[in-house]
Amino acid sequence: MQFPESWLREFCNPPLTTRELADTLTMGGLEVEELRPVAPPFTQVVVGEIREASPHPDADRLRVCQVDVGQGGLLQIVCGAPNARAGIRVPCALVGAELPPGEDGKPFAIKLGKLRGVDSHGMLCSARELKLSDDHGGLLELSIDAPVGADVRQVLALDDTLFTLKLTPNLAHALSVYGVARELAALTGAPLREPSVAPVPPAHDQRLRVSVTAPDLCGRFSGRVVRGIDPKARTPQWMVDRLARCGQRSVSALVDISNYVMFELGQPSHIFDLDKIHGELEVRWGRAGEQLKLLNGNTVNVDEKVGVIADNAQVESLAGIMGGDWTAVSDDTRNVYIEAAFWHPLAVQGRSRRYNFSTDGGHRFERGVDPSQTVARIEHITRLVQDICGGQAGPIDDHVVALPQRNPVTLRAARAAKVIGMPLTPSQCQQALSRLGLEVVVDGDLLTVNPPPHRFDLSIEEDLIEEVARIVGYEKLPTTPPLAPVVARPVSESRRSRFALRRLLAALGYQETINFSFVEETWERELAGNADPVRLLNPIASTMGVMRSSLMGSLLQVLRHNLDRRADRVRVFELGRVFVRDGAVVTTDSTVRGIRQPMQVGGLAYGSPDGLQWARKGQPQVDFFDLKGDIESLLSPRHCEFRAATHPALHPGRCAEVFLQGQSIGFVGELHPRWRQQWELPAAPMLFELDLDAVLARQQPAFEPVPRFQPAERDIAVIVAESVTHDALVAAVRAADTGGLLRDATLFDVYRPQQASAGLAPGEKSLAIRLTLASALTTLTEEQIDGAVQAIVARISTDLKGRLRA
Template sequence: DGLFELPADAPVGQCLREYLGLDDAIIEVDLTPNRGDCLSIAGLAREVGANYAAQVACPAIDAVAATHDETRPVELLAPAACSRYVGRVIRNVDLSRATPLWMVERLRRSDIRSIDPVVDITNYVMLELGQPLHAFDLAEIRGGIRVRLAEEGEKLTLLDGQEITLRSDTLVIADHERPLAMAGIMGGEHSGISDGTTDLFLESAFFDHIAIAGKARNYGLHTDASHRYERGVDWQLQRQAMERLTALILEIVGGEPGPVIEALDEQHLPKPVTVQLRKERVSQMLGLDIPDADIEVYLQGLELGVVASGAGEWQVSVPSHRFDISLEIDLIEELARLYGYNRLPVSAPKASLSLTAKPETRGELPVLRRLLVARGYQEAITYSFVEPGLNKLFDPQSEPLALANPISSDMAVMRTSLWPGLSKAVLHNQNRQQPRVRLFESGLRFVPQVNGELLQEPMLAGIAAGTRLPEGWANGSDELDFHDVKGDVEAVLGQGGALDSFRFEAAEHPALHPGQSARILRDGELVGWMGALHPQLVDKLDLDGPVFAFELRLEAIVEGRLPQFSELSRFPEVRRDIAVLVNRSVMAGELLEDIREQAGAVLKNLRLFDVYQGKGIDPESKSLAIGLTLQHSSRTLTDDEVNAVMDKVVGSLEQGFKATLRK
């Protein structure tokens, strides 16, 4: 707003639009993060030249001769983060001079405001070549330059006036006494250019993008320099940018340049990349045959060095500014882009389908999922990576596979059980006022074997806590117990029609309550565990107990049994109930299994309908009430036949379990 001031030498009477060069077009370029080489006029010119098969003529940048021999020592104390640092001393600059209008206008159209001549020139060269640059007030540098990692808690006031506390992973440019700038992000206020500055120290450096990535965001910053360094900067550009910067400074604000200072650590510099390209692979990936000559023209247009190494094969040298090219597929992508995606052949997808036999006895995981959902569970998906200590709490006997490069210390090993992830999910819900939790998960567990192999076993696991039924006026507030979850497990095991092949046995598991745990066997083979989580484990995990869990080997439980037709009997059923006294240690399941074996084919239904311990019986005993339903398929059973079956059953119980029939 207000008057627009023009330079004193502006020609009176000339059209302002013509004088300022306003008849111009501004092109906004939206780049993907891998193409940091296009964040400059030179980079865009290379790209346009390649797309239009035009020769790109970049203006020559000549070396500026030194007029004095003053330098500053440069030490690379963090060579992995900064392997090349180029500097230069310029004496006796005149900052009273203004930035030329043509430069101010070009910066404005690039959305960069003019600050002072030196800063404007560094920004201008950055836009030209893509190399971020910085200028220090030489008078504020104590001794030499040290490129190092910050000390934890060091303070630095930035050019925008903000004081920050540096972390130890932040790369800084420092002198022998204090930090001067956050490397690749922003300079410090005390070492910046001011109206009284007469001598400069110029910086042009290569910072590894890993060392800069995310650091600006950690401090709530984002600068043009950090934007470029995070995406990668040409590691061979620093000296060229320094010469261009020097020439413009001398032209605009004058000065006396010293020699170029270069500190280099070749061990940590990026190495030149050569990639093999095969025409056969190009044709396979793109679905068409591009002539050899065209392939070479496209690659040479991108300034790639191309040397034929055989029929339909090339060794391609990648220029330093194309740090996104390292594999053959990267070159094929470039060929597709230059050839034209619109020219690639289009064909409908084709797939040959072959019918494969599916055993009718084999169940499917989706069926089990729907079953558990119908019983009130919700499916969860947890990480396969878990915290080592948590995994050891649930499975102390296994040595889990450690990750070479974990995301974090909480995800450092592969799980040997699905319970750790599910228990964390229960805690997450309980901490958010969701006390009634029913979760299940199907996934792999990873168990290293003695021979060095890794067993990746599909598992189905569940976990439950809270009340038996959802809150409601018609529902009680009874807590979930062992038998509720056992019923859920039996429903899963019985899905294939082979529930009678499974057996629950009382056994101890390190993660389960010693008195409320059972192993699950199928024909003598261990297929899973269930029970209440151990009280000590519940306390360590800060869970609201009791919490019940089960885990089953999926491959061992999905194999079912073919349904077989059984003719409905037209003859009456006979129901007989017995109550037997047995020792408290006797498992009801073993008792029922023996009854089935003794009763034979006439037994149609068997049910344990009561368990009693208390007044009237020995404290070390328990009473089991069992109902037997007998029926013959082709005739009516006589009383003598029924009595014979019952006598056989009772006799076997007395002999095998020392059972006593209650009268």
């Protein structure tokens, strides 16, 4: 919200400088985002009246003007502005004046000069040359009653400052100059000038019949007919200037008056062309199929969720948002209907966003506008209309339908002192609230406040505590160091930190990425197999409508983003939370009923396993075993198991489920060909997603002495069926009863004959294993070694139907 300081001081003028005033508002909760002068500095620019304007003898576009600047004689000034003519008063920069700096940053000095051989004793200025606006279409024409020779800065009140406030949504009562002044008076104790307008006596009895059929939309609707106005009347310059300094351009007198009262007092209103209304007005909810052409030229469709003002023939206005084009006032308007209403905030909130625009009126109505002042504001608008456009006013119709009920709010002084952090008595709390104009009833430590109609933000005790804190002054809060015991919490050796996991992944060549938890619903359905994701009530974008239950979609999006920028090798990971429906979850301080929110770690690898290098021919793609090795590094020294599985996002024949100590902790595999084609990926990436808690857990270190006796190694080759896996073979070896001598078993060769050979039948293969045997007590004998080997061979024969290869 933007307004000039001078307008604010008309309502409340504390003995503070501009900077002190801004600091007071900011510390009172009304953050002053910017202070900016109305006009940059310039000197010796006065009001001049053009007495004569004759063509230049040597230039068609120049005029030689005789200008009266109040010095007793006329100055000859050559001017090229198209509107330079006799009889107008304009800014005149005298010789020696300094105008605002140009693009080079240096002030522009006015000197005595010649234009095409004609002396020029100064310069007639446009608004752009004085940096008042971007208008460079001609000279800045001043009011005809501007005193000749007077300083333009004083005439136009340019020694002023624009305040830009950044208001939070709960400060709807401060969305006007008077509202800010009311807060300033409470903060400083300076007197507040209350706006008062004498009622306009009716000059006729014409009324417009209005029916309010939607009390949940409109709580109060007031209106008045004014006849015989002059729509072509010019808006007074003081009003144009104030609107401009609020960021609002002048449109026409009637529109300017409506906007002026909104910025001044916070009450949006609308002025209808009475002669274009068919029959009577009805305030109701819209109906499916209805359309309305708005003042901004857009045609919108309305439905049952949007409030409207309609006549007997069509919809004429969006309730609380914008008026319609059909009943807009124009130069042909003679009779008008002035409307001011109270629209329930919940009935207006979000409606503008449906049509991709916002209005100043809607911004105020959706936060709450004082319902008790509609009649007074119509009186003020009527007075301005008559003063500027003339006309005869009729009686005011006031339909009070359903005003909001304001319940008393209680405040405990002891509670306020505890929350604010400083000692407060009930008397101090009462004084602070009374300065805000609130009615306070004190009963011991308990204060009861009846919120006034303009304060929609006062509903609970914490609201009153906030009011007490900002009126007393945040700067008065004592500086008290916190008192809390410092308890050292040693890190458990059975768990590593997330930072350590990030460093390990980075050491493996991955880069961390951070993504939104909001994703497309198609990702959940296709990549996670989740037909019922957690949906958002108010998503920030149509493509971010549900909460993710898997990290894979986010990682694929990162891959797609990098491939679009010509990356040929991508390795990324993410530590993030996922959201899964689970009826067993109850609401606690950290959980929400029905939704489980575990942390996951996901990774994606694409392209060459180790980048471009001289020792590797070609550019092979990363495969399942590259990612399998990375996962084993993450979980080391614990041993995990990989079992063939299926996952909606992964290739059905190249996917494994990861088990740790018999518990499933996630999946690893190649992206499904269907999704690779859909995402338009040149090659298939490898992905994994694991439970973060399982990855962070680790075995406590157990120290063992260095072996004193040298281990023994034996190589065996066993013939097994083609279907026997490496995991099954190792499991059988480790299950053998070797008396605790087996230390390690490593597969070092796989033999599949190209054709039938001795000892191997079709469908069989030979697996060669190196066994490492050792004892902590003694050197192994041949008998012990042979016994352990025979036990292993026997176990393989029993479990896998294998046999020792000759």
